[in-house]
Amino acid sequence: MRPNRLRQRLDAGLPTLGTHILSAWPTLVELVGQAGNYDYVEFVAEYGPFTMHDLDNLGRAFEVAGLAGMIKVEQTQWTHQAMRAIGSGFQSVLFADLRTVEDARACVAAVRAETLKPRRGEGLLGVGMRRDVGSIREPGSAAYVEALDAAVVVLMIEKRQCVEDLDAVLSVPGVDMVQFGPVDYAMSTGHAGDVGHAEVRAAERLIIETALKKGIHPRVEIGDPSQAAPYMEMGVKHFCMGWDVGILHNFWRSNGETMAALLSGAKPKSKPKAAKKPVGNYR
16 A cells, blocks of 8 residues: 555644646646655546546556645535545545534545544445555455555535534544635625635634644645745644646736737736735635
8 A cells, every 4th residue: 555645744743735736637746746845736626527537547646746646525425536536546535515513524434444443533435446455456454444544534614504613523533634715615604705804714713723722734725835924823834835727827817918918019018917816715
């Protein structure tokens, strides 16, 4: 079984850095690995199209690049997509849209093995002849159970109900990491589009502070390094930075605007227009 780089760093108290891809093209994972500096890649499966074959190919790319793989799954697919992603070689799952303690337990159970001696929360997973166990080499082995224990469970805290019952949700055994979703939270509290609203920012701080008190790792999404400092001052050590689609869009928009001005004979701007920075993170 392949060592889980993200788990190793969490257990050692070390900081982590990831980045997002919506594209299922495995070469992007290899490029991230070649760039250095990153510990994992999050495949945002909630937003982009993919097949089961794509998950296997991404799993291979994580191994080639020497990175851990995280997948973000939406609420109607928690159990199925978590199981198939882990079987393909992903070693962390980010669960979106949970609201209750029961939801948190279901997320943990979708990742852990069903065993009489659970180490990190009760699980439901059984034997699977998939890539993670070499198809026929280690299904149902002790190493397989240990690998499922090592899988990193991340919860998106982004719904009003979840924040209202935050202490109980974060008391569920097996939760390793949490992330605030300001856009969803703003929608669920009647402040759609206003991620800078005082209630939204207060919820973010509450989530980070509560997670740290409970020994759970808070993770923050940022668009660039300039946004990290306020969170680091709060004690955050885990960040996921940049989206493939955002990087491409910003390049095409800003540089295309400058080039179009040159071609039209207009006076070009001194430098490309900077992309508007998000407040906190996008989700």
